[in-house]
Amino acid sequence: MKAKISERQLNKYSKNMDNTISAKDRIIAWPRMGRIDIPLKALMLSLGAKIVIPPANSNEALELGVKNSIEGICLPYKLNLANYIMALEQGANTLMMFQAPGSCRLGNYTKMAQKTLKKMGYEFDMVIFDMYQSKMKQTLQAFWHVTRCINPFKYYKGFSLGFNKFFAIDEAQKLLFYTRPREIHKGDAEKCYNKWLNIIDNTNSISGAKALVKRIRKDFANIQINKNKYVPVVYLLGEFFVLLDPYVNQDIEKTLGESGIEVQRQIWFSEWLEGVLKPSFLNKKESHRQKCVRNARKYMKRAIGGESIETIGDAVYAAKNGVDGVIHILPFSCMPEIVSQNILNKVSKEEDIPILTLVLDEQTGKTGYITRIEAFVELVKRKKIMRNSEMKKKKEDLVNV
Amino acid sequence: MVRQENLKKIIGIPRAISYYNNYTFYYGFFKSLGIEIVLSDKTTTKLINEGSKYVVSDTCLPVKVFVGHVINLLNKGCNTVFVPSIQSTGYKINNCSKIRGLPEIIRNVINRPFKMIEPTLDKTEGFGIKEFCFETAHQLGIRDKKLINSAISSGREMYNRFLEMAKSGIPHGEAVENAVKGNYVLKKMSLVKPLSVVIMAHGYNLFDERISMNILNKLNKMNVKAYTCLDITRTDAINSIHELDEIQYWANELDLTGTAAYFMLNKKIDGIIALSAFGCGPDSLMVDEIQYHANERKIPMLHLNIDEHTGEAGFVTRLEAFTDMLERKKRKQLLQCNKPKNIEIAINKKQIQEPKVLTKVK
Ligand code: SF4
Ligand code: SF4
Numbered sequence: 001m002k003a004k005i006s007e008r009q010l011n012k013y014s015k016n017m018d019n020t021i022s023a024k025d026r027i028i029a030w031p032r033m034g035r036i037d038i039p040l041k042a043l044m045l046s047l048g049a050k051i052v053i054p055p056a057n058s059n060e061a062l063e064l065g066v067k068n069s070i071e072g073i074c075l076p077y078k079l080n081l082a083n084y085i086m087a088l089e090q091g092a093n094t095l096m097m098f099q100a101p102g103s104c105r106l107g108n109y110t111k112m113a114q115k116t117l118k119k120m121g122y123e124f125d126m127v128i129f130d131m132y133q134s135k136m137k138q139t140l141q142a143f144w145h146v147t148r149c150i151n152p153f154k155y156y157k158g159f160s161l162g163f164n165k166f167f168a169i170d171e172a173q174k175l176l177f178y179t180r181p182r183e184i185h186k187g188d189a190e191k192c193y194n195k196w197l198n199i200i201d202n203t204n205s206i207s208g209a210k211a212l213v214k215r216i217r218k219d220f221a222n223i224q225i226n227k228n229k230y231v232p233v234v235y236l237l238g239e240f241f242v243l244l245d246p247y248v249n250q251d252i253e254k255t256l257g258e259s260g261i262e263v264q265r266q267i268w269f270s271e272w273l274e275g276v277l278k279p280s281f282l283n284k285k286e287s288h289r290q291k292c293v294r295n296a297r298k299y300m301k302r303a304i305g306g307e308s309i310e311t312i313g314d315a316v317y318a319a320k321n322g323v324d325g326v327i328h329i330l331p332f333s334c335m336p337e338i339v340s341q342n343i344l345n346k347v348s349k350e351e352d353i354p355i356l357t358l359v360l361d362e363q364t365g366k367t368g369y370i371t372r373i374e375a376f377v378e379l380v381k382r383k384k385i386m387r388n389s390e391m392k393k394k395k396e397d398l399v400n401v
Numbered sequence: 402m403v404r405q406e407n408l409k410k411i412i413g414i415p416r417a418i419s420y421y422n423n424y425t426f427y428y429g430f431f432k433s434l435g436i437e438i439v440l441s442d443k444t445t446t447k448l449i450n451e452g453s454k455y456v457v458s459d460t461c462l463p464v465k466v467f468v469g470h471v472i473n474l475l476n477k478g479c480n481t482v483f484v485p486s487i488q489s490t491g492y493k494i495n496n497c498s499k500i501r502g503l504p505e506i507i508r509n510v511i512n513r514p515f516k517m518i519e520p521t522l523d524k525t526e527g528f529g530i531k532e533f534c535f536e537t538a539h540q541l542g543i544r545d546k547k548l549i550n551s552a553i554s555s556g557r558e559m560y561n562r563f564l565e566m567a568k569s570g571i572p573h574g575e576a577v578e579n580a581v582k583g584n585y586v587l588k589k590m591s592l593v594k595p596l597s598v599v600i601m602a603h604g605y606n607l608f609d610e611r612i613s614m615n616i617l618n619k620l621n622k623m624n625v626k627a628y629t630c631l632d633i634t635r636t637d638a639i640n641s642i643h644e645l646d647e648i649q650y651w652a653n654e655l656d657l658t659g660t661a662a663y664f665m666l667n668k669k670i671d672g673i674i675a676l677s678a679f680g681c682g683p684d685s686l687m688v689d690e691i692q693y694h695a696n697e698r699k700i701p702m703l704h705l706n707i708d709e710h711t712g713e714a715g716f717v718t719r720l721e722a723f724t725d726m727l728e729r730k731k732r733k734q735l736l737q738c739n740k741p742k743n744i745e746i747a748i749n750k751k752q753i754q755e756p757k758v759l760t761k762v763k
Contacts, residue, residue, distance in 0.1 A: 070685055070689045071685070072681075072682075072684075072685035073685055073686065073689075074682070104498065105682055105683070105686060108650050108651075108686050111647075111648075112686065112689065112690075115693060299505070299508070299509055300502075300505045301504070301505070301519075302486060302488070302501070302502070302504075302505070302521060304486075304488075304498045304501040304502035304505065305495060305498045305501060306498060308498065308502065332459070333459070333680060333682060334682075335497055335498040335499055335682040335683075336498040336502075338457065338459050338460055338498075338499065339498055339499055339502040339505060339506055341457050341459070342456050342457055342460065342506050342509060342510055343505060343506070343509040343510075345457070345509070345510070346509040346510070346512075347509075357457075359459065
């Protein structure tokens with residue numbers, strides 16, 4: 001990984017950047033989403049930056065966000081804004097923002113957040129990571145801008161720590177989803193997961209980070225599970241942010257796992273990041289998106305922004321591959337996912353798969369939400385039992401003939 | 402030969418979404434391809450209710466209306482329907498997901514057999530107007546290049562004529578009608594009205610008389626001049642957005658921020674009215690953006706949100722309250738500036754309006 005940046009690009013780039021804060025005074029913060037703070041922290045610290053990590057999303061954060069943003073804007077924005085405010089209160093002066101213009105409202109967020117915060121009287125510099133057109137080069141430039149780090153080795157170390165941690169976290173989470181519904185002693189899987197989050201966070205060597213995934217797999221294999229249990233599988237689909245942040249989705253994965261359902265999520269931060277940053281010629285295997293486009297074709301002929309086509313593609317894939325149900329989650333007023341929701345009704349009927357849509361907003365009460373999930377879980381389980389007995393009968397019929 | 406075959410062809414155009422901005426173009430284009438056009442009826446409450454049945458309730462009003470219009474066309478026995486997907490109108494200037502995915506929604510919510518003509522306009526990917534038109538023609542089974550090219554130019558011609566008429570001050574509906582009939586009329590002069598406002602709204606909200614509650618007419622009756630997106634050019638709109646130090650993010654932004662920005666900067670308007678449909682994603686952002694600049698310039702702004710249940714009475718009350726406020730403000734301003742000696746300024750509203758009312762009654 002090279003950190004060479006040609007002068008011309010640099011000039012072009014820093015024109016849009018505020019240079020009033022010198023690199024050594026910068027205190028950097030970024031919005032919270034799931035556990036992306038762990039890898040990003042490793043990366044920023046390797047580059048020698050000072051950072052502030054605002055508290056994880058919570059009711060308090062949401063309230064703060066709602067208070068300072070307009071009605072009708074989407075939930076992710078409100079929480080991001082709250083994260084910024086909290087970080088600024090803790091002394092941050094450089095805010096990182098990840099945006100993907102062209103996909104949705106997200107691209108419009110930055111300016112709005114900037115304006116709101118300025119109006120509230122904060123002084124800061126916002127560095128935008130344009131994840132859409134950027135790929136590796138611009139990302140490096142943005143990092144260079146905030147840290148002024150010119151040592152290529154540090155970049156190498158930072159990025160390899162960061163990437164490996166991303167993969168390790170996602171691996172741990174996948175194993176958690178698999179283990180939780182099958183564990184014999186309730187809580188084992190989660191304990192193991194939390195333990196590993198800690199270890200991941202505290203790993204500081206490249207070799208250590210590279211070994212993480214293997215060690216995690218080994219450790220999870222030690223948890224006692226009931227291998228013969230009937231565990232229905234449910235796909236969790238929907239908008240990126242609500243899928244990845246446990247506060248926003250009210251830890252739906254836990255609720256499902258504890259009621260004996262294996263959750264499979266199709267969107268992973270590590271995979272997404274790889275897709276964005278890796279030059280396309282290195283991607284030999286079909287990417288998740290390409291797979292979705294292929295699967296969704298019967299229902300959807302074009303991508304319409306956001307994660308809509310992924311949602312549809314995965315739902316169809318789920319139905320074709322014996323997955324027992326789909327839960328579709330979206331923030332209130334989310335544009336692409338409302339389109340998905342309209343289409344999913346038909347997918348559910350034609351592909352014969354139960355689909356539950358959950359719309360999340362500030363007022364979503366946890367209880368109402370849980371009753372709906374419970375009812376859905378019952379439905380999925382019943383369906384699974386029915387399907388199994390049907391299959392058995394079919395087999396018997398064959399034998400009898 | 403080709404033309405004669407095509408004479409039998411019929412295409413249904415829903416009177417919703419892109420109809421309001423582009424119908425004259427579509428008309429010229431399809432007519433010269435030799436295709437008969439069937440339009441859906443005007444939006445009614447019944448039609449909206451019909452459309453709402455097919456989609457989930459969080460869908461925004463204009464899309465519900467669109468679905469209603471498609472159903473209306475199918476009920477009329479028309480089984481080829483034009484449902485374009487307008488993805489982007491410039492490099493990375495995208496439309497709202499629901500407009501991008503209109504064909505996807507229609508395909509999946511209406512379970513009836515019919516043929517959908519679904520061309521894509523996506524300038525980010527290099528699909529411009531020309532490609533859009535060729536795709537349309539191909540889907541209709543027309544492959545004659547020359548014919549299609551000439552159809553495009555007659556579409557353009559008709560569209561330009563419509564724009565000219567609309568710019569001269571002819572109301573949207575009339576301008577469309579005249580353009581389609583081949584008439585060319587221009588409005589000569591119009592009376593100067595005491596108050597003027599600019600309306601920022603999507604064409605499909607503003608010019609649909611049911612959705613907009615006929616706001617243009619109402620304002621006219623209240624003696625308020627309303628400027629709309631039809632009064633300015635694209636370049637003006639874009640430049641004004643830049644002048645406010647903003648960027649065009651949405652494809653349909655020119656009708657909203659562009660229009661509001663232009664009049665805010667260049668004409669002395671007394672107020673801004675934002676008209677948006679309930680549940681619209683982009684609108685909330687654009688309205689907020691303009692609100693910010695309006696506040697800085699101390700221009701009053703009214704935000705009207707409409708959904709299928711919005712009542713006429715409440716709507717009118719809010720509109721009246723707003724125009725009254727504008728009037729009071731203006732009068733105060735006039736009183737404050739040095740009053741020329743020979744001009745009498747009416748102190749209360751009645752003094753201005755009464756003569757007119759009298760003539761009307763007689
Ligand atoms: S995908 Fe949905 S939640 Fe995300 S920015 Fe777009 S509208 Fe908002
Ligand atoms: S721009 Fe707003 S009103 Fe128009 S389709 Fe999109 S969400 Fe609906």
